[in-house]
Amino acid sequence: xxxxxxxxxxxxxxxxxxxxxxxxxxxxxxxxxxxxxxxxxxxxxxxxxxxxxxxxxxxxxxxxxxxxxxxxxxxxxxxxxxxxxxxxxxxxxxxxxxxxxxxxxxxxxxxxxxxxxxxxxxxxxxxxxxxxxxxxxxxxxxxxxxxxxxxxxxxxxxxxxxxxxxxxxxxxxxxxxxxxxxxxxxxxxxxxxxxxxxxxxxxxxxxxxxxxxxxxxxxxxxxxxxxxxxxxxxxxxxxxxxxxxxxxxxxxxxxxxxxxxxxxxxxxxxxxxxxxxxxxxxxxxxxxxxxxxxxxxxxxxxxxxxxxxxxxxxxxxxxxxxxxxxxxxxxxxxxxxxxxxxxxxxxxxxxxxxxxxxxxxxxxxxxxxxxxxxxxxxxxxxxxxxxx
Numbered sequence: 150x151x152x153x154x155x156x157x158x159x160x161x162x163x164x165x166x167x168x169x170x171x172x173x174x175x176x177x178x179x180x181x182x183x184x185x186x187x188x189x190x191x192x193x194x195x196x197x198x199x200x201x202x203x204x205x206x207x208x209x210x211x212x213x214x215x216x217x218x219x220x221x222x223x224x225x226x227x228x229x230x231x232x233x234x235x236x237x238x239x240x241x242x243x244x245x246x247x248x249x250x251x252x253x254x255x256x257x258x259x260x261x262x263x264x265x266x267x268x269x270x271x272x273x274x275x276x277x278x279x280x281x282x283x284x285x286x287x288x289x290x291x292x293x294x295x296x297x298x299x300x301x302x303x304x305x306x307x308x309x310x311x312x313x314x315x316x317x318x319x320x321x322x323x324x325x326x327x328x329x330x331x332x333x334x335x336x337x338x339x340x341x342x343x344x345x346x347x348x349x350x351x352x353x354x355x356x357x358x359x360x361x362x363x364x365x366x367x368x369x370x371x372x373x374x375x376x377x378x379x380x381x382x383x384x385x386x387x388x389x390x391x392x393x394x395x396x397x398x399x400x401x402x403x404x405x406x407x408x409x410x411x412x413x414x415x416x417x418x419x420x421x422x423x424x425x426x427x428x429x430x431x432x433x434x435x436x437x438x439x440x441x442x443x444x445x446x447x448x449x450x451x452x453x454x455x456x457x458x459x460x461x462x463x464x465x466x467x468x469x470x471x472x473x474x475x476x477x478x479x480x481x482x483x484x485x486x487x488x489x490x491x492x493x494x495x496x497x498x499x500x501x502x503x504x505x506x507x508x509x510x511x512x513x514x515x516x517x518x519x520x521x522x523x524x525x526x527x528x529x530x531x532x533x534x535x536x537x
Contacts (some may be wrong), residue, residue: 151177152268153194157187157201157210158229163252167200170257171264184208191217196224198268200260202252203230203237211244218245225271227263229256247271286452318357326354373416373510377537380413380445380464381406387424388443391432398437407446412537413464419507426500427468427530434472434528442469447536456512457533463513466532474519474526483517508532 152175158164159182171178179196181187184205191199191213199217201210210228217224225247230237238249247267250260329351336343388395388402395402431441444467450457457463475483486502501517508515514533520526 151175152197153177153179154198154200154264155187155190155194155196156180157184157199157205157213158182159202159206163202163229166257167260170260174261174264176264184213188213188216191222191224192220197271198225198227198264200227200229200264203228203241210246211241214241214244214246225267227260227267229260290455322354322358326351326358329354373419375414375416377412378415378417378420380410380466380534383415383417383421384424384443384445384466387421387428390421390425391428394429394432395441398432398435398439400432400435400437401440403440403442405442405444407444410445410447410464411462413534414537415511415534416507420511423504423507423532424466424468426504427532430500431468431470431472431528431530434474435470436472439471441471443467450533454514454533457514457535462536463533464536466534468530468532469520469527471525471527474528475517477519480518508534511535 154171154176156164156167156178158167158180161182164180164182168178168180179190181190184207187201199213201213203210205213210226210230214226214228217226226245227248227250228241228246229250229252231252241249247270248263250256250263329347333344333347333351336347384404384406388404394400428441431439435441444465446465447462448465450459450461450463452459454463484501484505486499505515512535516531518529518531520529
């Protein structure tokens with residue numbers, strides 16, 4: 150592919166000299182004598198190099214260089230002038246010109262070498278930037294993979310401990326609950342403080358029993374029953390389970406389900422549990438009178454979206470709320486087992502750990518982030534799953 154060079158020069162004689170000097174190389178040289186037209190061409194086209202006379206009608210090459218930089222175009226400039234001075238040269242290089250050459254008797258002899266040197270420098274710089282970007286992406290992938298390995302190992306250990314603890318605690322809790330029920334039947338009327346104490350004890354035992362059930366659910370995520378499923382129907386079923394809660398808290402539910410989303414191979418019950426858990430988190434975060442938005446769509450993945458390959462298509466579920474968001478210092482901990490910001494009101498910190506385990510077993514991806522300020526307060530949960 151020919152190298153495209155724009156020559157900005159208002160003197161036709163100097164245009165001829167430059168063309169002859171560069172004629173031996175396979176350059177695609179385009180000439181423009183009007184600075185305004187030259188700027189339009191730079192804005193609308195991609196050039197590998199600009200060679201510009203310093204003094205131009207109504208402006209200078211330095212002004213064109215500045216405007217090019219401001220527009221975000223990174224094009225190497227070689228500035229040519231008959232008023233060679235060290236001060237001008239320093240200013241040109243400071244503003245981003247790649248090189249500077251005087252329009253003197255040896256101009257035609259030196260310009261080919263300068264062009265070649267600038268193009269080689271540019272090529273080396275682009276190769277370096279590409280290598281740095283590839284290295285950065287490789288590092289991010291390695292870091293993500295390492296974090297997943299650590300988290301997976303931790304989850305495995307916690308799962309084994311949770312199962313053992315849950316089974317040890319469940320039977321004593323059942324006995325205590327039976328004892329409280331027995332005492333409630335035997336103590337009728339009488340001391341109101343005794344009845345109140347028994348009710349507090351029963352509530353505490355029920356809460357502990359819910360935690361144990363959560364631990365057992367968490368530790369039992371080991372086997373999936375996979376089949377092709379309609380993603381949109383799964384979302385509708387999960388919403389139906391929580392309809393009473395939405396109505397009770399006057400939460401408006403807005404759905405945007407893409408028609409024709411390809412089937413996803415999944416364990417239907419476990420994925421429904423994932424969606425219900427994410428929706429409940431959104432519900433608790435909003436309290437009352439909030440808006441829950443749910444979208445489904447397919448997208449092509451980009452590099453870095455582990456475990457998907459760049460260009461691979463994935464099914465996406467997005468759940469957004471209008472709550473207060475997650476404190477920044479807590480975002481990196483939300484998937485840790487037993488971490489919760491709602492412990493004072495009954496949160497166990499098991500839900501999102503379970504959610505991530507299920508998503509990982511489906512070889513998918515989940516991201517939970519605060520919405521940007523322009524989108525208002527709230528959290529966005531984004532689940533990506535492989536298509537069937």
